[in-house]
Each structure stands twice: as C-alpha cells, then as structure tokens.
Amino acid sequence: MMSIGISRTAMRPILSAFRSPFWARYASSQVEPRPSINAVGVVTKYYIPPRFSRYPSFFKHPKLFVQQFLKRAALVGLNTVHVAMITRTKKGAITKARLRFGKWKTRSLEIYVMVNQAFAKRKVDVLSKSVTRWVLDALRERQAKIPEGTLLDWKMVKFNKPPKIVNVQTLPNQDGSVLAVQITYKYMTKQKLTFTKDGKSQSKESDMIEYMTFNVDPYTDEVVLAGSLFESEWTTPVQPPNQIHEGSDMLKSMAHYGDIYRPEPQRVDDNKPKTIEQKTEQ
Numbered sequence: 081m082m083s084i085g086i087s088r089t090a091m092r093p094i095l096s097a098f099r100s101p102f103w104a105r106y107a108s109s110q111v112e113p114r115p116s117i118n119a120v121g122v123v124t125k126y127y128i129p130p131r132f133s134r135y136p137s138f139f140k141h142p143k144l145f146v147q148q149f150l151k152r153a154a155l156v157g158l159n160t161v162h163v164a165m166i167t168r169t170k171k172g173a174i175t176k177a178r179l180r181f182g183k184w185k186t187r188s189l190e191i192y193v194m195v196n197q198a199f200a201k202r203k204v205d206v207l208s209k210s211v212t213r214w215v216l217d218a219l220r221e222r223q224a225k226i227p228e229g230t231l232l233d234w235k236m237v238k239f240n241k242p243p244k245i246v247n248v249q250t251l252p253n254q255d256g257s258v259l260a261v262q263i264t265y266k267y268m269t270k271q272k273l274t275f276t277k278d279g280k281s282q283s284k285e286s287d288m289i290e291y292m293t294f295n296v297d298p299y300t301d302e303v304v305l306a307g308s309l310f311e312s313e314w315t316t317p318v319q320p321p322n323q324i325h326e327g328s329d330m331l332k333s334m335a336h337y338g339d340i341y342r343p344e345p346q347r348v349d350d351n352k353p354k355t356i357e358q359k360t361e362q
Contacts, residue, residue, distance in 0.1 A: 121334025177298035214338025307337035
C-alpha cells in the first residue's frame, strides 16, 4: 500500500540532528519529547499547483492539460488525509492535537508581515521566535548584503485575494504522532517597497504571488515561518518523495527553501510542452 506523506524513517535524520538541544514541553511521560518546530525547515519540494495561465494549451497538448487538473484533484485528497492525520495516530487513537486553521492562518499572516517589515528595517534578529533557524540564517545573510546608506521601507498595500491553503503535510515523530504540520499558503498581494539613498527615494508597487510554508504545532498553536516554495512544473508528482535527503544534503535542502527572498528559477516546462508530453508517455 502506498504511504501518505513523509515517513518516520525519512524523518529520522531530522529528528536525530536536532533532538538534544530542543526538548519541548509536552506533559505526558508516555509521549516521547519533541524537538522544537523552529529546528525543522521545509524538508522537501511539495507540490504547488501552477496557476492556470501556466497551463499548457488544451488544443495543442490536451493530455498534459488534463493531467494538471487531475493533479489538483489528487492534491485536495492528499490534503484531506493529512488533516485527518493531525488528530489521530496511524492506529486510530485520538491525539491531543486540535484543528484551529483560522487561528493558524491569522498568526501566519502576522508573521508574514512582521518578517518583511523587520527585514526592511534591518532588525531580523527580533524574528528568532517567529521563524525557523533556516529562515533566520538566510535573512541575516541577505540583510548583510544591503548596501550601506540604503534605507528600505516595506508596506503591505492590500491582499488582491484572500490567502488560500494549497498544501498540508504532517511531519511524524518517531512514536508515530504528529511532530508538526507544514501548511503552505498562497498569498496574492500588492506590496510597496521604497528605497532611499542620499536623500533620494524611489518607490515601487508590485503585485506578488508567493507560496509561504509555515510550521504549526497542533498541540500549542505555535506557528513559525519555515520557508517558501514556487509553483511546480508540469511533471512534478503530487506525492512528495518518501525518502528525503540525509546528512549535509538534508541541511542544504532546508537552507535552500528557507531563503524566502531567492528568485524563482527558470521553469523547465517553459516553451517545452512537446518534449515533456513525450517523456510522460514513455
């Protein structure tokens, strides 16, 4: 039977890497203590449905077009399974975790705004309890590259559309319970960034589409920003790989997705639908 999500075996390198410094505060002596959710970044490349404007032409490539819709439907099913896994173990026992998606979304939005404002003000260290170590390290590195004498001001103008959950994943602990929930939101916003140097200011408003992933502790409602993702390519599978990177490769993966200001890479499916369609038929 196909497993759903990331297995305990795949999570073992992450748990062992961060167990000793980060014992959390769960009461029952029968439950294995848990690492802090600040220690775990985005562990793999989750499926993010591409926007409809990036779909292949139905008339030229009907098979690829239909596959994208089927993937969207499959993702809804997988998300539903993961939501059910939050409150129950694999043996069906009810856990102490609770579903508070409204509260988690509100806190995620607060952190999203806080992170952008803190970066613009060069005060990213105040975010230590609101982001993972992977996000914080990346922010510090990018902050250090801001030219001396340059002032930034960031403002959220508006949300063009309400935030939307696009991907839900549960990260298992060694005892089979849920360590954390990773929720990826789609943010469609209008933002204003002002650069000031030598007394001269220049402002720019941009419409942004971002996919931000947050770690959620379903036992305490703690929320931290874990990283960001981009829309998946046409051939990306909906189900994330069961075996994730280990050792230094695993650390590099979490550091990569923790850099939320990295530019979107060139999509391999851009202008290559015919080649991709041939590969999917092999």
